Amino acid sequence: MGFRFDQFRICVSVFYFVLSFRFDQIIWCIMSNYSVIDGDLCSSMSESEEDVENSFFEGGESSSSVHDAQYFDDIIGEHVYKPDVPVQLIPFKGLIFKSLKLADLHLCDTLGTSGVRRKRNSNSRAIGCQAKIIFESVYGTPDYKVFQFDELHNHPLEKRSDLKKARQMSYSEKEFIVRASTSKIGPTMAHKLRASLRGGYEFVKPKVVDYKNLRRDINRVIGYKDAQMIVNTMNDRRAHYPNYSFEFNCQDDVLDCMFWADEMEKAYYAEFGDVISFDATFRTNKYRMVFVLFTAIDHHKKSVTVGSGLLSNESLESYSWLLKAFLKTHGKEPTLVLTDQDAAIKQAVENVFHNSKHRLCMWHIMKKLKKKISDDLFTNTDFRKRFSKLVWDINMKLDVFKVKWGLLTKEFNLEDTRWFKDMFTIRDSWIPGYFSDIPMCGLMKTTSRSESMNSFFNTYSESGNLLLNFMMNYDTAIQKQRNTQRELDKASKKASYKMQTPREIELQASKVYTSTLFFEVQKEIYKACFFCTYSYVGIEDGWEVYIVQHNNSKSDFKNEFKVEIKAEEKEINCSCEHFKCMGVLCRHAFTIMMRCGVKEIPESYILKRWRKDVISRNYRFSSVQSDSGDCENVKLVNDSYYSFESCLDIVRDDKKRLALFAEKQQMLLKEFESDYISPGLKSKTNGEVVCKLLGVTIPIPEEINIHVPEVQSNKGSGINKRIPSAGEVAYENSKKEHRMCSGCGKRVPHNLRTCPERVGAAKSAKDTRSNTLAFNMLISEVSIMCAYLCLSFSKVGTLSSHH
Numbered sequence: 159m160g161f162r163f164d165q166f167r168i169c170v171s172v173f174y175f176v177l178s179f180r181f182d183q184i185i186w187c188i189m190s191n192y193s194v195i196d197g198d199l200c201s202s203m204s205e206s207e208e209d210v211e212n213s214f215f216e217g218g219e220s221s222s223s224v225h226d227a228q229y230f231d232d233i234i235g236e237h238v239y240k241p242d243v244p245v246q247l248i249p250f251k252g253l254i255f256k257s258l259k260l261a262d263l264h265l266c267d268t269l270g271t272s273g274v275r276r277k278r279n280s281n282s283r284a285i286g287c288q289a290k291i292i293f294e295s296v297y298g299t300p301d302y303k304v305f306q307f308d309e310l311h312n313h314p315l316e317k318r319s320d321l322k323k324a325r326q327m328s329y330s331e332k333e334f335i336v337r338a339s340t341s342k343i344g345p346t347m348a349h350k351l352r353a354s355l356r357g358g359y360e361f362v363k364p365k366v367v368d369y370k371n372l373r374r375d376i377n378r379v380i381g382y383k384d385a386q387m388i389v390n391t392m393n394d395r396r397a398h399y400p401n402y403s404f405e406f407n408c409q410d411d412v413l414d415c416m417f418w419a420d421e422m423e424k425a426y427y428a429e430f431g432d433v434i435s436f437d438a439t440f441r442t443n444k445y446r447m448v449f450v451l452f453t454a455i456d457h458h459k460k461s462v463t464v465g466s467g468l469l470s471n472e473s474l475e476s477y478s479w480l481l482k483a484f485l486k487t488h489g490k491e492p493t494l495v496l497t498d499q500d501a502a503i504k505q506a507v508e509n510v511f512h513n514s515k516h517r518l519c520m521w522h523i524m525k526k527l528k529k530k531i532s533d534d535l536f537t538n539t540d541f542r543k544r545f546s547k548l549v550w551d552i553n554m555k556l557d558v559f560k561v562k563w564g565l566l567t568k569e570f571n572l573e574d575t576r577w578f579k580d581m582f583t584i585r586d587s588w589i590p591g592y593f594s595d596i597p598m599c600g601l602m603k604t605t606s607r608s609e610s611m612n613s614f615f616n617t618y619s620e621s622g623n624l625l626l627n628f629m630m631n632y633d634t635a636i637q638k639q640r641n642t643q644r645e646l647d648k649a650s651k652k653a654s655y656k657m658q659t660p661r662e663i664e665l666q667a668s669k670v671y672t673s674t675l676f677f678e679v680q681k682e683i684y685k686a687c688f689f690c691t692y693s694y695v696g697i698e699d700g701w702e703v704y705i706v707q708h709n710n711s712k713s714d715f716k717n718e719f720k721v722e723i724k725a726e727e728k729e730i731n732c733s734c735e736h737f738k739c740m741g742v743l744c745r746h747a748f749t750i751m752m753r754c755g756v757k758e759i760p761e762s763y764i765l766k767r768w769r770k771d772v773i774s775r776n777y778r779f780s781s782v783q784s785d786s787g788d789c790e791n792v793k794l795v796n797d798s799y800y801s802f803e804s805c806l807d808i809v810r811d812d813k814k815r816l817a818l819f820a821e822k823q824q825m826l827l828k829e830f831e832s833d834y835i836s837p838g839l840k841s842k843t844n845g846e847v848v849c850k851l852l853g854v855t856i857p858i859p860e861e862i863n864i865h866v867p868e869v870q871s872n873k874g875s876g877i878n879k880r881i882p883s884a885g886e887v888a889y890e891n892s893k894k895e896h897r898m899c900s901g902c903g904k905r906v907p908h909n910l911r912t913c914p915e916r917v918g919a920a921k922s923a924k925d926t927r928s929n930t931l932a933f934n935m936l937i938s939e940v941s942i943m944c945a946y947l948c949l950s951f952s953k954v955g956t957l958s959s960h961h
Contacts, residue, residue, distance in 0.1 A: 600739030
């Protein structure tokens, strides 16, 4: 016990000695305006050496503090550094500069720089360097002159390229980062891209963290003003853009819904708005507002956007407001609307679009078939083939469909299955035969185009976007979409096609239709010439009636269609109703037209939506700027970049001319810098810069009347599918083919580690080893006891012999 007390007393003594040492040091540092960082002593740059010594001695002396003060004094006295620069660059008292910017550029190398200023979360330290230069303004002039200059440093100097100041980003670099974000390129990837374009990381002074901090600064500047700024920006577009529409709705001063459509989207809807689809997508902004796209099909059979909206939730009220805003903007209802089976959307369409036919997506319905029937029935190829043919056949009459549906469900015992009953009850909402009387009903049967457009926009947007960032990404995606349409228009107008038949009707089709539609019409004309036969029936009510057979090379079955024609009136009908569904004549109609000597497609059968010139050239294909000055400025900047790159391409391989070009660039740079007024040594990302980077032409508002919505949790914003139950997981796993277990050599749902045979053998071996070990221990204990007894008996014998 005494030993332990002595040990404790020694520890207490050592701890008291250490505590006394650190306490004296801390007291000395406080009184001398010094600080301790990881055991090192630092002074502020404003203190002189004499002030440090005086304040130290005022605080009292101790062995530790005197030693540290002497150590610091040695650093100041022995290690002195002077910048190695030409004599003509060394400033002197009274030297005059026209601006602080020029003085900064002239004196950076002269003063030298230090990397030992204290930085956050690092071990670097400030050591009281007294090198400095002080300027004073010259009265009555914009000039500055040197008031005091001390050039000696007490620390090694850094290169100018290693300074944090050299890492400050120019406006063009900030613009590059923001522009890259519009294509979903983050700061890290933007930094890599910048380094690749510059030829290496040594030519990119800002670091990755500086690129990341720019986004932080933008979010800090905008922050809670995001909703007010996006509404102000959209209102500004409505005021300045031609024929631009924007509507928004708030709930208790919180942004709830938005809808917008520009001039081009209105033109698209006017020509292609007979059939549209819309669907919601998520993860496009930080508030999880639902992004809703209205999609139509253009004259190239490409998906085009005819309106867009943002909703804070997927309620019936939100969708109803959105559809009312859509109707107010475009002025007419679509003929056919395709959506998924969302209950709120279905009810909103019925409440707002009174004259439109609502059609459910067949793909979403057929996707559920697997979960509604047994696995054995789903793998039955005969059932799947017959069911798919039944529901997808657009030419099947309604009474025939009802009979075949009943026979099929009865044959496979599905009459009492609830899902089949429900689908039959709403058959007029998804079976193609119920839409055969609606023009252009064959253009869309599913919402796959909306899904595709959602995926397209998601390649430009990300979940962490502010609303302003989201709108920039949206504009970029729209520009990409319209640039594709413009290229297709050019290709269609310049195209020269190879004719497959000598018919004049094919040549006419090549002149009026876009390339996509012409290839479809050309195929129908070719099939009419070589694969169709006809027979004359007679005249019925002034119509010449023919029966056209389409010969199928893959089977002996021949489809027959009834074609009626009035050659003089240039009217024709076909029982396949291909023209009503798709907007172009079928091969059966072309067969009879060529039989009757019709050399051109009647104008009434060339729909305007498929013509090359359906969209006027007056419409602009890309987003325009609301401020003409900004637009001109952007054009000048782009022209300057193009001119510079063109000159560089010309002189790139000529070293002499390249040197001359670089010299002229430097001269031009110095000329512009002489008149340039610096915004300050610290170029911060303030509100004006943020607005300029984001393309916002109006200042950041001081008064906030519209607040950002809280982060929403909508129906589709989470995981891609619902979480399956344990039974469903077990069922799915039971259908998987198991791998071979190397332990038992069988295809079973376990591996070598969990093999029962191996686990059982290992357990038996473990039990055997445990028993053996226990037995050996018992033998050892018995042996020890025997040895002890023998030793005891020997001692007893020895004692008895002595007695």
